[in-house]
Amino acid sequence: MKKLYTVLLSLIFSSFLASAQKKNEAFQLHIQRASSPIRIDGILNESSWQNAEAAKDFYMITPMDTSHANVKTEVRLTYDDQNIYMSAICYKSEKGAGYVVESLKRDFTFGKNDNFFAVIDTFDDMTNGFSFGANAAGAQWDGQMFEGGSINLNWDNKWNSITINDDEKWVFEAAIPFKSIRYKAGIDRWGINFSRLDLKANEKSAWAPVPRQFPSASLAYAGVLLWDSPPPTPKTNISVIPYFLTGFNKNYQTDQSPSYKTEVGGDVKIAVTSSMNLDLTVNPDFSQVDVDRQVTNLDRYELFFPERRQFFLENGDLFDNFGFANLRPFFSRRIGLNVPIRYGARLSGKLNKNWRLGVMDMQTGASPDNITPAQNFTVFALQRRVFARSNISALFVNKQSIDLPDTNKTVSLYNRNLGIEYNLASSNNIWTGKMVYMKSFSPNKTGDDFTHAFDIVYNAKKWFWHWRHEYVGTNYNAEVGYVPRKGYYKANPTITYNFYPKTPSSPIFLHGPSLGSTTFFDKKGKAIDHETYFSYTVNFKDRSLLSGWVAYDYVKLLAPFDPTNSGGDTLATGTDHSWKAFGVDYTSRPRGLFTYLFSGRYGGYYGNGSRLGLKGEMGYRFQPYVSLTLGLEYNNIDNVNVPVKRDEVLKNNMVNTEFWLISPRVDVTFTNKLFFTTYLQYNQQSKNVNLNARVQWRYKPASDLFLVYTDNYLPENFYIKNRAIVLKFTYWWNV
Template sequence: SMKKFPFTLILFALILQLNAQKKNESFRINIRKTNLPIKIDGIADDEAWEGTDVAKDFFMVTPMDTDKATDKSEIRMTYDDTNIYLIATFYNSVPGSYFVESLRRDFSFNKNDNFLLFLDPFNNQTTGFTFGSNAAGAQWDGTMFAGGSVDLNWDSKWISEVTQDEEKWIFEMALPFKSIRYEDGVKEWGINFSRLHLASSEKSSWTPIPRQFPTASLAYTGVLVWDEAPPTPRFNFSLIPYALGQTTYDLDGNTDYETKVGGDVKISLSSSLNLDLTINPDFSQVEVDRQVTNLDRFELFFPERRQFFLENADLFANFGYESIRPFFSRRIGLGIPINAGLRLSGNLGEKWRLGVMDIQTAKNEETGLPSQNFGVISLQRQVFSRSTIGLLFVNKQSTNYPQDNDSLRTIYPKFNRNLGLEYNLASPDNLWNGKAFLLKSFTPDKQGNGITQAANIEYKSRKWNWGIKEEYVDSTYTAEVGFVPRKGYFNFNTFVGHLFFPKSGPVVSHGPVGILNYYFDENFRETDHQNILQYLINFRNRSSISLEGLNEYVQLLAPFDPTGTGKDSLATGTKHRWNAFRFEYNSRPQSMFTYSGSGRYGGYYEEGTRISLTGELGYRFQPYVSLSSNISYNNIRLPVPWNTTEFWLIGSEVDITFTNKLFFATLFQYNEQSKNFNLNSRLQWRYKPASDLFLVYTNNELLAPFEGRVWSITLKLTYWFNK
């Protein structure tokens, strides 16, 4: 029956697609061309705004989606041969100042009074662009994928201004046509507008959206109707060179000076397809990873932060599940230089999307690591109203070995390849979502020629949320450029949740969630499970509480140190059972002082006990300074030889935004478990749109009994030349 599950999912998907009518087709706003000048100053006094259509009468989405928004919002749009123009006015009936976190670009959605525009130029309800601002003028922009997910790592050239008084705030923007991708000759785009008003705890939308979905959900967009087709896109070429100088110093007194140049080239091959080239890329300005307490038996996932790999990343990185990724870009170029790379990505017409990536890394004479080429091809076809079928091919090829011998070819195989096919289900009303995929790996010795298959389906209405998932990963499946921390198992997971909605009082919703998660080996013998009973409470002021009980069982598949500190390991095959209790609380984001806390108390391996406490505090002097700190404490009590083990993880961050173009951030982290201290400080000046000057200081130190310290300071300049 497990093998039939993916086919059952696809059959069910066909039935769900019978009603493919766009939900908010009747919400239409006309945009007409103007020949009058518009000054982007946040003041609605330009003659060009007279006579434009007005998008108003917004619908409330949260706390409840049964009424119109309390406060009035008005959106107007027009365009000329170069830009799309938008002006938005947001009235404020609740006295007091606006809530903003900082002036930093791509702010946290839930912590700011904000306005967001969602554009679907292909009207396919799956991909698009988002732009917006908070009430202090910090910009937001990103690409959209998978029907409502947003990638904020994408930056483009556009301008905006915000003005405000006690009664209202006004946002005005000019978006160049060449900054986005769209199909030539199309006169209807998908569009929606979203507002978050924290004083009234209301999120609202121009079109009606069920509260369980984000306002970014492209299934619920209205229609932007052009009086004539937007201008035919012209050739667009951008050159973004960089130059840097860096000084590095280690504990042994060695000092290293380095200068480096390189850059990126962006070329618009068509109105919807973009080619990106990078030569000798540098990522020294990228934030360091957030340290975590590691008590997991398998490899931990750390997100990609390097810009080149992030734009249109969904075409490559979203194939599979979080725990089964055939492509994971952090396998490329960490600890070894990248010589060059290219990425071709975008839309091929209304239904097709293409992604091609090729990266060449250098060799390392000391370790024997050869030069390696990483190639990825992703092709995606939209089917029915919003679902997609995807094909992925990943190739890692080793060339130019420093020494040509068999041992190096064993350590660094000649190649590793993955081929995958995936179906993504998204119903027209977004209530049903799911996925089914099949992966096959190829290696030179055929010992890594395994398969993986998985499928899931989820239903999400206002009151009910349930889903079921199965996975199978062959013990011989090999993805050297992927993230597959566990192999040789079957997994079955199911959950069901229900929400109750009180008619009045401080609680907006509450309800239980039950989760069953079981693992079996390839002979269908159970190896571990986790059963969870959870209760969620959401308050009208946007704070929340979660309470849950856990029942866990583990049969170890390999030796494991339960403290993660290098002490003795439990033996393979030993069995462990325990129960535990967890809680989490998040305060209301409107407060200047915010806080959250979570904890765990209960059993652990070898009849032991584990106590974990985590807290996070934040304070902001809006809109310029945001302070935050987090602290984590673990106390593990086990029999001899482990006895009692306790360790702390402490982090603190200072984020100063002098203006919406000048930023300073410092992150300090101390991890007692891994005996590591690090400091990362970064000053960024965006002196022109998409052009930056960075000054970065890093200090990483290993504490006793380990030894090692490296600090560096980097000055980096980038400039965006546009043609």
């Protein structure tokens, strides 16, 4: 292990020596102050646009990254004291060609829409930034960028845009207020790139070239935006976002009278500096947030659902991305779990080009049954940029119970976590990785209360390899985090090779094999979980995908486990289980009006049983107004041998069961400001039918009226369990 650390550390050190020079330094676009007022109407006839320098001659990313794009795109920028203005002329592959979009839904799925967007690196640090754009029908896209190429589309802010179409092109025009983004005053150089996806031509392109193994949003390959003078320093920048809510809910299972409520609350956003923001919230409400998609859970551990609540999203990567996907010391959805949030504050942003800071404090109330007391959550994050694009981060998390009775043994008085990590990102993005160490502090839990992990990724055009190992102590405790299992060592190597056909007429974009394994060891070094898989994937030029795989699994149960996760008999602790399985996955090309995907697996299961799993999704769109989706999932568990004691006699109980999960969804986008979504989920495993319907009217930028209706039923007879309806009004007011 010491030799491995030496090799890996030498690789990291070599990345330190890599030049911090931007790969696309030569791609420079000059922006000058507008010479005339700009009207956002999609008609680019103002003299300011005629005088603006154009970013054109885009480079193809896929299917090939060795030539200019076939479809032409021209982008121009200008600004005044309030806004930065952006226009993009997206020429069509042939005259009269239509476009491909899902709907007018905001923050659409990138790969299913003809679209244009910009990535803006306001600190020119190739790590953090903002993204703005639209699909060809005018649906807006905005997000906050982190980790050099990831975009959080749940982030939402105030800006205006319009898109118009004709036979030869579609035109996007936008005004983005300086108040809606964060940047350092006095800087006259930003990073920037522009991305275009044309599904008719099966072509993805960018102004500054990006290698095809990376996303077009990769800030490591952004060009340079040069200002004629530093962007205006925002004056008073305070936004008040109040809400008013009224509604009722009724629990039919307890036959109680309906409960009516009226609430008032809201948020305040204060720009302490042009790059540092203070967010305040009082009595927040998140009833309008999209309902979580249900899944059939056949896993032994807790499932993860992402954060969608707006207050927690800006600079959320400072807090939520510390650690790894299954090793998070902080997970914001732990705050306000079945209890009300009373108030909170968050200070976050850039201190300068090299330092980022995040401080958050949230206060929750007690649960209605008083089992969970009022609690305070404090999180502190500090990040320092080092070398080209890497950084070192520290995180402190504290959960403190308030007025906790001595008789309450189910809730801890406090839980604290302290951690440090190094994030590696080479200047060309080929090497990425992370080293992390965390320690927890809890009453009566000392010794073996820490975790450490290492991750390294090499991502070149043909070769991809990944190594990760973890150790999580038995007493490591992250009550405000997401750590599904404890007391293990883990090793996880993966290697992939990509073949790129040399024949231009080939329908295949790339194909290749992948081999990987994941092994968990106990404290004595004995394997307790192991999975090895081999897969082969074919990516077609029309963006469809086909993959097949085989796998071998071994599990030694560390706790009793119901193999159906439905409240049935359990397999005993210490029992060994192993099986083989195979599967296939297919996703259709996104440009068709009818799209579908299919996933199937068959093989062994716990208790010498077998499992058949089938999953699919079909969609049809009447673009751009209506999108219909039907999700289906079927699992059949057969002949699982579960020895159980009945009348003090050990008997072999053969478990046979099946689960359906059916989830039709209808999205109607009357305009890009008026949306209707209804979502039905029938989950046989959890014995629940959920109906969620939501109307959203964005009557002004970032200001909404919501009407949300929710029902839960018993699936056997559709007897109503509970019902709720909420009317919510929000308004974004810039002081």
